[in-house]
Amino acid sequence: MGIAERLRELEGDDRGDAAPRVKRPATRLARSVGNGGEQVGSAPQDVVDEPVWEPEVADVQPRPAREVLPESVRPFQQLRQRAKEQLFVRLGHRLYDPSLDDDDLARLVGEQLDEVLRNEPTPLDEAERARLVRELTADVLGYGPIEPFLDDPDVTEVMVNGAGQIYVERNGRLALTDARYTGDEHLRQVIDRIVSRVGRRVDESSPMVDARLPDGSRVNAIVPPLAVDGPSLTIRKFSKRALGVNDLIRFGSLTNESAGFIQACVKGRLNVLVSGGTGTGKTTLLNVVSSFIPASERIVTIEDAVELRLAQDHVVRLEARPSNVEGRGEVTIRDLVRNALRMRPDRIIIGEVRSGEALDMLQAMNTGHEGSLSTLHANTPRDALSRLETMVLMAGIDLPIRAIREQIGSAVDLIIQISRLRDGSRRVSHISEVEGLEGDVITIGDIFGLEFAGEDGPQLRPTGIRPRFTQRLADQGITLGPELFGLGAEQPRRGWV
Numbered sequence: 001m002g003i004a005e006r007l008r009e010l011e012g013d014d015r016g017d018a019a020p021r022v023k024r025p026a027t028r029l030a031r032s033v034g035n036g037g038e039q040v041g042s043a044p045q046d047v048v049d050e051p052v053w054e055p056e057v058a059d060v061q062p063r064p065a066r067e068v069l070p071e072s073v074r075p076f077q078q079l080r081q082r083a084k085e086q087l088f089v090r091l092g093h094r095l096y097d098p099s100l101d102d103d104d105l106a107r108l109v110g111e112q113l114d115e116v117l118r119n120e121p122t123p124l125d126e127a128e129r130a131r132l133v134r135e136l137t138a139d140v141l142g143y144g145p146i147e148p149f150l151d152d153p154d155v156t157e158v159m160v161n162g163a164g165q166i167y168v169e170r171n172g173r174l175a176l177t178d179a180r181y182t183g184d185e186h187l188r189q190v191i192d193r194i195v196s197r198v199g200r201r202v203d204e205s206s207p208m209v210d211a212r213l214p215d216g217s218r219v220n221a222i223v224p225p226l227a228v229d230g231p232s233l234t235i236r237k238f239s240k241r242a243l244g245v246n247d248l249i250r251f252g253s254l255t256n257e258s259a260g261f262i263q264a265c266v267k268g269r270l271n272v273l274v275s276g277g278t279g280t281g282k283t284t285l286l287n288v289v290s291s292f293i294p295a296s297e298r299i300v301t302i303e304d305a306v307e308l309r310l311a312q313d314h315v316v317r318l319e320a321r322p323s324n325v326e327g328r329g330e331v332t333i334r335d336l337v338r339n340a341l342r343m344r345p346d347r348i349i350i351g352e353v354r355s356g357e358a359l360d361m362l363q364a365m366n367t368g369h370e371g372s373l374s375t376l377h378a379n380t381p382r383d384a385l386s387r388l389e390t391m392v393l394m395a396g397i398d399l400p401i402r403a404i405r406e407q408i409g410s411a412v413d414l415i416i417q418i419s420r421l422r423d424g425s426r427r428v429s430h431i432s433e434v435e436g437l438e439g440d441v442i443t444i445g446d447i448f449g450l451e452f453a454g455e456d457g458p459q460l461r462p463t464g465i466r467p468r469f470t471q472r473l474a475d476q477g478i479t480l481g482p483e484l485f486g487l488g489a490e491q492p493r494r495g496w497v
């Protein structure tokens, strides 16, 4: 797609609609649970047995000094800087001309650069010249020194902390890179280019902005004076391939048994919440959990910025919209939840509940939209329940706390907690049943929990408690065998009477 088309698509929409609708993979998770009363808990067919991902302990790097370039690279950098300045002058407004696509611009950069270098006193050898052309084309058209990380499929996140410090995340580990921008000005140009494509601006009066790259990657930029040490750019990359259940099992985030259990719960239309801290993998896990929804059902997804990638065909995707510069036109997650109820959904998936929409979600879960899924920001399942209470209060409806707890207790069936361990790995740490209200307290029971004792590192294991909803699932022909919960066939249930 050329720049012109991209701009047209993005015009007037600071969410950057240009994220391509993801092509649906042809294959689906073939396994089916429960329809014929089959047992769950053995490995799904396409699940890999051995986790292969070995997390290492992340080491902390000291903050390097900024802007100190070795002597030997200075003349080249100086030439590069001079050439770049001239190039920007020569190209002028053509850089932002929507009628030129990337190829036209690349050709223009090549031509103008030839002119610029002709006037340079120091001749460059072939390799240096090629490098200069490559770097300057990347500067003019792309994102500068972070370009290789954006192209590297192993990098999931890129963090620029001022011009002189660029970190990336690979396999859950942070690593400092050698790459750097030539100065804060250079970094600002890249930020300006990213946000101008989505019709936004970054300056002193609006020093922070969320945007999206054309490939769907999520971008946050914040500049001085708010970012004290220079402009800061954070990019959560949109991976070409969404992580699936097999990946999470391979990474050790889930086990075959826990994945089978979650699959049964989703098939059995339980309401499931994924809880976790920032960047723990909530959205990824929600996507995996959603993949268990049968293809025959109509799904409506509601997100702040589309991230979910469902493989099912019958999906309607809704995206909230912030207000425009005049402060008008906002459409909230809450508005969308209400609208979704009128769309005859079988399932509603809310990317993340943060506020008053929690009340609408609970009502939907309680009134005919069982099997709905969402995520929320909390550090334990218990914490998730109190966060939910607070969010319901944010709806601004004066409900007594007991009524709120009753709603939560009867709506939410399962909380899957995902956590990031000290070694950087992301693991499901609890799968807990929300049992209901006893007195004034919502009781929860952990069905799976992370055990740290073994030699193989932390393992997600059944706790020996069989969930109360076992019967509800059995009524739908979904049988959960006692061995799934770490119980022998004859053993009595532990944990509750």
Ligand SMILES: Nc1ncnc2c1ncn2[C@@H]1O[C@H](COP(=O)(O)OP(=O)(O)OP(=O)(O)O)[C@@H](O)[C@H]1O
Binding pocket: 156, 157, 171, 172, 237, 239, 243, 248, 251, 253, 276, 277, 278, 279, 280, 281, 282, 283, 284, 285, 426, 427
């Ligand atoms: N189980 C996992 N193992 C390894 N990496 C993961 C796992 N889950 C997610 N990731 C990676 O971690 C990053 C964050 O994932 P994700 O967006 O799902 O987190 P999140 O909790 O939704 O973040 P946020 O709080 O920003 O919404 C992504 O780059 C993703 O590819």
Ligand SMILES: [Mg+2]
Binding pocket: 282, 283, 284, 352
């Ligand atoms: Mg998320």
